[in-house]
Amino acid sequence: MIEAFHYRVSWRAASPHPGTHASSQNGGSDEFAGLVPFVASPNPRNLDLRASLGDPFGQLAVRRFRQRSQIxxxxxxxxxxxxxxxxxxxxxxxxxxxxxxxxxxxxxxxxxxxxxxxxxxxxxxxxxxxxxxxxxxxxxxxxxxxxxxxxxxxxxxxxxxxxxxxxxxxxxxxxxxxxxxxxxxxxxxxxxxxxxxxxxxxxxxxxxxxxxxxxxxxxxxxxxxxxxxxxxxxxxxxxxxxxxxxxxxxxxxxxxxxxxxxxxxxxxxxxxxxxxxxxxx
Known part of the structure; x- marks a missing residue:
């Protein structure tokens, strides 16, 4: 029987393909990566109402996420x-x-x-x-x-x-x-x-x-x-x-x-x- 071991890396994966490692790729809902204007990421599902209402310029804000990727x-x-x-x-x-x-x-x-x-x-x-x-x-x-x-x-x-x-x-x-x-x-x-x-x-x-x-x-x-x-x-x-x-x-x-x-x-x-x-x- 082949035994597996667990490994991890400290750097962010660059692959666009989903996996289990922290990634530099935007997308998914795995890791919160901050707020951006709606025009930069027009995804209504990620709209943050509290942040939008508190914006002094009246801009809509959306939550941006990073996916997890393979290496x-x-x-x-x-x-x-x-x-x-x-x-x-x-x-x-x-x-x-x-x-x-x-x-x-x-x-x-x-x-x-x-x-x-x-x-x-x-x-x-x-x-x-x-x-x-x-x-x-x-x-x-x-x-x-x-x-x-x-x-x-x-x-x-x-x-x-x-x-x-x-x-x-x-x-x-x-x-x-x-x-x-x-x-x-x-x-x-x-x-x-x-x-x-x-x-x-x-x-x-x-x-x-x-x-x-x-x-x-x-x-x-x-x-x-x-x-x-x-x-x-x-x-x-x-x-x-x-x-x-x-x-x-x-x-x-x-x-x-x-x-x-x-x-x-x-x-x-x-x-x-x-x-x-x-x-x-």
Whole structure:
């Protein structure tokens, strides 16, 4: 069963299509937006008699309202080799589960959904244009869980902004961000006109579920480089420390660029994402 999460944005939607989000579009009767002269909005049903009788110039006044509108919700996913890591969990399966939940959540809230993925190159076969998908995107989720993660970088994601359209979107940027911080900052900068939620996908086996003693083979999946280490408590503590420092660095950097990251470790829980949005970010 696919679990939905609840999300909200602090900005006003620009879409003329009705939805659940605060909008800059006039119309409907959802949000009172002030009084205007009758000639500016000649709708007798919204006539405000008290305000009209109190107008010193004798002008008729009508109440103006703003409708609630839909927004675009887009997932941009990193499919480079490191995103195929299997440890305590399975990053590929975790990302597929998140995409299924995001698509279902968008459908539940009446919003349009889109999907873009890439590594060194954008995966055109997985591209979904932003529109309403009744019931989510089960076919995409099945293909996404099976696609090979072999790319040596996530460089193509810088092109994703070109596929997002003009309206401001809620964008979930999904990656383990195992690349230089400057590249991550540049990627977020390319999406600056949108509301970006960085979703950091890690596996605890990468840094926490390590043996106290013994030989460990460490491999960089994107370069193919391998190194054999003799694990001991002090080295294990250094692994944990480095990941902790990386977490703080990503959190500080992403927060300055918009939103703090959501750390998705081992498995996805829809309630945790709901709490992220309810926390006020």
């Amino acid at each position: 675009p919700v887009v997932v941009i996913a990193d499919l480079s080799a490191s995103m195929g890591y299997r440890g305590t969990g399975d990053k590929a399966a975790t990302v597929a589960q998140f995409v299924a939940s995001a698509a279902w959540s968008a459908f539940r809230q009446g919003d349009r959904f889109g999907f873009i993925a890439g590594d060194e190159h954008l995966h055109e076969a997985l591209f979904l244009p932003t529109r309403l998908y009744k019931g989510g995107v089960p076919e995409l989720v099945e293909r996404l869980a099976l696609v090979a993660r072999q790319g040596r970088s996530a460089a193509s994601l810088r092109q994703a902004a070109q596929h997002l359209g003009r309206q401001r979107a809620l964008v979930f940027l999904v990656s383990d961000f195992h690349f230089p911080l400057q590249e991550a900052q540049a990627l977020l900068a390319s999406l600056a006109r949108h509301d970006v939620v960085p979703v950091v996908v890690w596996d605890s086996a990468e840094y926490d579920q390590l043996p106290e003693w013994g030989l460990v083979l460490v491999e960089d999946p994107e370069t193919g480089g391998r190194r054999r280490l003799f694990m001991r408590p002090a080295l294990k503590a250094r692994f944990r420390q480095r990941f902790g420092e990386r977490r703080e660095l990503l959190s500080d950097s992403f927060r300055r660029q918009g939103r703090p990251p959501f750390f998705l470790i081992d498995r996805f829980e829809a309630d945790a994402m709901t709490r992220y949005f309810l926390s006020g970010f």
